[in-house]
Each structure stands twice: as C-alpha cells, then as structure tokens.
Amino acid sequence: MSNIVALVVIAVVVDRDDQQMRRWERKIAVGYRMFIGLYALAGASTLPVTWLIARSSFLSYLQSHLLYPLVLLTIVECCIEWILFRLRRGRQNLLIVTGVLLAGISIYFNPRLHAIESILLLPILASVLFLSPKKVWFAGGLSIIAECVLYFLNPFHGLESGTTPYDLITFIVALIGETIVCQGIIARGAEIWDELRKRGRLETELLVRQIVSEKDAKTDALTGLYNRKSFNEYLEFALRISAETDTPLHLAVIDIDNFKQVNDRHGHLVGDEILRRTARAIEQHLAAADFLARYGGEEFALIIPEMSHDEAVAHMEKIRQHIADIGHAELDSQRATVSIGLSTYVPGEDAQSLFQRADECLYQAKKSGKNRTIARM
Template sequence: MQIDAYQLHRHAWNRKLLNTYWFLVMIQLPFELLYSFTAKRDASLTSGHLIVSVLTMILILLMLETTNKFYKNHLDYQIISGGAILSFTIIFFNYEINLVILYLLLPIFVSIFYLQFSKIIYSIGLSLVSFSILFLVKLRLLADYTFIDLLTILPVLTIISIITFGIIKRGVEILNNLQITTELKQELLIKNIIMDKLSKTDALTDLYNHITFHEYLDELIVQNALGHFCIHIAVLDIDNFKKVNDTYGHRAGDAVLKNVSSTLKSHVGLNDFVARYGGEEFAIIFTEKNTDVVFDLLERIRWQISQMKQEELNGQSVTISIGLSEYQPGTSKELLFAGADQSLYTAKKTGKNKTIIHTAPLKEVR
C-alpha cells in the first residue's frame, strides 16, 4: 500500500511538471514574438525561427505525453531530459538574449521535485552537455561567447548544485522526521487503543468488565428515555463453581470461565452486550428483543453449556443458572439489576440449571 501511494504521488507530480512545460511553451512564444519585433529581426528569419522552435518544443512535449500514457514508471528521467531539451531549444533560437542562458537551470530545478541525488547529478550533467554543445555550434560563433564564458558557467552550476543538494538533503531529513513522527503517533494510537480495551475488558475472558457494563447500561437507559425500546438484563452464574476450583484447581476453573464466555459471545447479537460481572457471574444486556425471544435465547445458551464436555474437568460438564429482568421506563438500573439478581437467586434455590424471569413489578423502594 505504501508503494502504491508513492507511485500515485510520483505520477501526480510528473503530470504537474508536464503541465508546467506546456505552460512554459505557451508563455515563451509571445515573448519571442515581442523580442523579434522590438529587435527588428528579419521577418523571414523570425517566422522560420518560430516555426522550428514551436515544432521542436511541441514534438518534445508530445513524446513526453506518450511516455506518460504508456510508460508511467519510466517517466522521471524523460521529464528531466525533456526539460533539458526544451531549455536547449529556447536558448538555441534566442541566443541574442543575455539572460536566456538561465534556462540551463530548468532541468536542475525540475529534478528537485524527485528528492533523489541521482536525478540531481543527471540533470547537472545534462545542463553541462547542453551548454557545451550550444557553445560549440551557436554561442561561440554568433553570440560572442568566449572560452572564459564556458568556464564561468562551471562555478555557477557548482553553486547551484550545492544549493540543490542542500535542499534535497533537507527535504529528505524533513520527510524522515515526518515518517518517524507519524510512526510514533501510530504506535501511541495503538497503545491507547490497547489501554482503552484493557480498561474496558476482562483479561481472562475478553468480555467487557463490570465498570463498562454499568457505563453501557446507563447510556442505554438515557437513550430509552428519548425513544422507548426493549431492554432486558440477564444475570448468569456457573453452578457449584467453588467445587470446580476445589476439585480440579483454579487453572481448570479459568478454562471453564473461558469456555462459558465463548459460548455467550457466540449466541448474542450485535446490539447485545456481554460482560463478566465478577468471579463466575456474567451479565448480558439484550436490546430490541421481546421477553419470549430473550428467554428462548437464554435457554439455548443454558442447554448448550450443560451439554459441553469440559476437557479440564475430565469430560464433565457444568451448568448455569440465569435470572432475567425487563427494564420498565422510569425505573433505575439498580432496580432492574436487582430484579434479575433476585430471579437468579430463585433459580439457585429451586434446583439450579434453569432460567427464571422476574415477573413482579419493578418498584422503587421509598
């Protein structure tokens, strides 16, 4: 994914550089016309220069566009080379203008965008080759350039190269620092997510813990006041769990807790909430289900757990008792939980391994 993002970013910059070349050609032509008329060039020479110059530059750009369309991954050096040829063409046909020689810097400036030293060196080499050819075929003969002028360009290009290398080095440092900062932020984000998860879940069963259960229930009751919907609480307790620990050890007891937790998670819906309330006791919040549906679901859970052969208990199974209570608008969560807890107590006292629904009206104790 990172490589793909880099490729897309590079292609986008190549497109921008190509657009810049087109813009350069568009603004260069009016200036050449203006200079031709003010310098009183021969009309036939002016038209000939313009035609050849325009055709050359357009041909270069069309070749670059073709490369960009069919060979995107090989365009970087062609972009730099195209800049060198464009600058060569402009200088060749406008050698009388003293400052036109500055176009030699075009490929060097273009190479900066790639943030790679190899491309800087390549662009500097192209600029030196371009100036040498211009000096031999045009500038020395027609523009009164001397060998000293040829030598003078070397320290200028050297200074520009040093500055360019400095810009690239600084740019790479900034990118590296940005990458390090981004990685640190990602690590911190991951740590915060982990810490948040640890603060909300039980380490053994990976269910939500006691505190998170109450936070979620509080929020549901607030939402219920805004728009009524069904809320049920089921409190589940593993029967004779102390005997399991005493007989088979706490490690076996932990394994049983994990197995029961896994069964609970596999049966509840996306809008339901399962928590380890404490010890061998669990709590489930059901939403948007009526009492009959919730009861049937709890009975399936209870039956499946009773049929599970616990390997840590030498193939023996465990059972659970369940108390269920439905939330009535206007009552408190404490009263709701007390109703489920009272039903659980009844289930325990009347034989265990059963589900009892709290049927008495939920009333606040005054």
C-alpha cells in the same frame, strides 16, 4: 527556507514506489508541453513589437524566432515522449536530457533575450523530484555543457549586446551553485522524512499502547469480556437510551451452577477453563446489540435491548440450553449448567434497582433447582 522547500518536496513524493515515480514522470512531460505552449504564446504576443524594433522582414523574423524553434521543440518533445513510455529503465535521465534540449533550443533561437540562459535551471529543479543526488548532478552537468556549447554557437557572443566570457563563467558558477542547493534540499528532505518517520513510528507505538491499556482497563483478562466497570458504564447509557426512545431493555444475570465445587474438586485451572468456555458459549448466541460482561467470579451480566420480554426470555433459554448441552472433558464429560435471572426495565427505574431485581430472579432460579431461567417484568 530550505526546510520549507524540503518539506514540500517530501509532501508531494511520500509514496516513492515505481507507480508514483511514473506519475511524476508523466507530470514532468506535461510540464514540458506547457513550456512549449508558453513559448509559442510569448513569441506570438511579442512578435509585432520585436519585428518593428528589428525592422527586418516579417516572414524571416517569424521563421527564425518562432516557427523554427517551435517545430524543433515539438519534434524533440514528441520523439522523447514516444521513446519515454516504451522504456523500462532510464526514463528519468531521458526526461532530464529532454529538459536540457528544450532549454537549449529556446536559448539558441533567442540569444539576445535578457536572462534567457536561466531556462537551463529548470531541468535541475525538475530533477529534485526524483530524490536522487546523482540525477541532480547529471542535470547540472548537462546544463553546464549546454551553456558552453551555446556560448560558442551564439553568433552574438563577444559583441557589446551579446554574451562575454565573464557572462559564461558567471552563469556556470550559478548552475553549479543551483546544483549544490538542490542536492542540499534532497539531503535535508531525507533527514526530515527520516525524522517524521521516526516520530510517526513512535506516535503509533504510543497509540497502540494507549489502546491496549484502555482495552485492558475495560476488559476481563481471563475471559476477554468486558469487566464490571465497563458493564456499569454501559448500563447507565443503555437505560438513558431506552428511556429517551421508549424501547424495551432487559438485564440478565448468569451464574455457573456449583462452581465452587468445580474449583474445590478439580482445581482453579479447570475452573478458569470452564469460565472461558462458558463465556464463549454465551457469545456464540448474542444478538447484535447485546452487551456481555463478566460481572465477577462465576457471574456474567448481559444487557439485552430491542426485544420484547418474551423474546428476551426465549433468548436466554436458548443460551442456557446450549451451555447445558456442553460436555467438559475436565469434569469427566459432566455438564456445567447455569442459572439465569432476567428483569425488564421499568421506565423511571435506576440501574441499581434493575440489577437487584435480576439478582433476585437469579436467587429464585438457584433456590428452585438451578439450570433454569426466572424472569420478572
């Protein structure tokens, strides 16, 4: 049971910053107002019966058991709230004191009401929301002092129908027990919160590792582009969407010209840099729906949806020309051009056939002089 209570406490005070605490302080103040309202409602509803039983003057009974306590309760609440929201520090202690005062006034004017002293438990329970054992013991100590003062102020103590020293000691023990239980709830709640935080951190780390692992499995380590596996999966998806929606789809295969010579003359580190730079150059000119991947070696594959054939050709020519204009310091400012083969999807065609046609166009571009785009409908 204590675990459940502790979890409830944690759930409502996860955010422990000053703004959140201020919200809880305002809610406790509203709770005190509701207490005063319920006191008035209960007193008004039971007044006729209690007056008939007491057989005393209706006016005097109304004043002593309803009007006087209500006036005092309202004055205390208004004064405390006026002070409360002008303080920067000590607001929580002031709220605890307010709860004890409201409970004490209610008990003082209704000494014969059965179990009325139990109201002093409320400030202790309210202090749990501040998640501080010191606040709990402060509330418990004030409630014990208030109970002792009320016992000696109670005109009925010592009578058969009133409170006795045994009742006083019993209730003080109950207040101490309640304080210990509330402290235990806070301690248990802190333990559960720490455990949840550790588990949450562990789950976050596992999730991040999973995301990184999935990303690594789908991307090319050198260029950061999608890899061949991701390209093949997306191409199947793109073909299905194109067939279902009757929208155009194009596939371009881009190959860096004379790349083997770059590796042979300048080394693989320079070749890797040319690959990365070419990948960035292509990315700079991608349309929103384009899908670019490193297909293998010095080849890139680009899926182009939602464009007409002529628009796709112009799109690839713009990319080709941009790459051709880049001077590479590693190559003594020479160019590393690309050849491009472009094919347009024909309804009913599969991925292998579409790629094969684009690859054939690329072969023609290479054979006819490189640094050019060859397209086929």
